[in-house]
Amino acid sequence: MKQGLLTDRQKEVLRYRKKGLTQQQIAEIIHTSKANVCTIEKAALENISRARETLEFLYTLDAVHLCTLQSGLDLLKAPELIYAEAEKKGLKVKYDTISLINRLRDANPERFRGRQVREDVEIYINKDGDLYFG
Amino acid sequence: MKQGLLTDRQKEVLRYRKKGLTQQQIAEIIHTSKANVCTIEKAALENISRARETLEFLYTLDAVHLCTLQSGLDLLKAPELIYAEAEKKGLKVKYDTISLINRLRDANPERFRGRQVREDVEIYINKDGDLYFG
DNA sequence: GTAAATTTAAACACTTTTCCTTAACCCCAC
């Protein structure tokens, strides 16, 4: 069975990239076009993101649904909602207001525009007060 | 683009499994055969392994395995172990004792409980003495 | 501004993965 997510081609490109070579230089070395090197590199990075998200999902397995941030909600209103819901469940959220907001935006930048939630975000919490977003 | 590696079907099965349901029970719920549930679960676990291996590769891109902090180890004992192993490799760890401990806990909070390591942690080091945990 | 580096899009052939069924097999408790 295959091991990592990355193909040999993708690893090859990442290794050369790590050494500081340009896509053009790599293209010559591996005998293809620079556009192709770009595509391969992009796919590699995409795969790495997917790997991270996959492991992230594992954490949500021990977590329970806490609440939903509905589309249109002011992001700054999210923390108080989350704290209230966590209290109802007798759980203490691990993050203060600021880091909670940062964590929300970092985890899912495309789901927010400025201060506004663009798309429903499901909030999960585990016993340690860690939060996950789905 | 898809996010995680796991398909909806695979996540579904893992969630039910986490709840303690048998493959047979899940098969009835999602209207398929237990053999299929087994296959899906197996594929899910396979994907999780692949996700882990993928991130593992990233570390090896510029780092080498240094040592393992075994489950049960006192977190305060970790630095001296790490320094010793680094010295064997002729590398100087970039962090002092205090920041090393903080870095360990910050990087993987769920792997520690108080001063104790809850789960094996792999330590990687690169030429700059940077440490990575997997 | 120009040239190099990078990114994107569309299209194609090819391979791999998924989900599914059916049928058989293993292990263990009773």
Next chain:
DNA sequence: GTGGGGTTAAGGAAAAGTGTTTAAATTTAC
């Protein structure tokens, strides 16, 4: 032995992923 839980194998259809080219567009550097 029987039954429950789990696994494996073979086969098939649909979906997704990969490497590629070509051409155009965008960003970055000097």
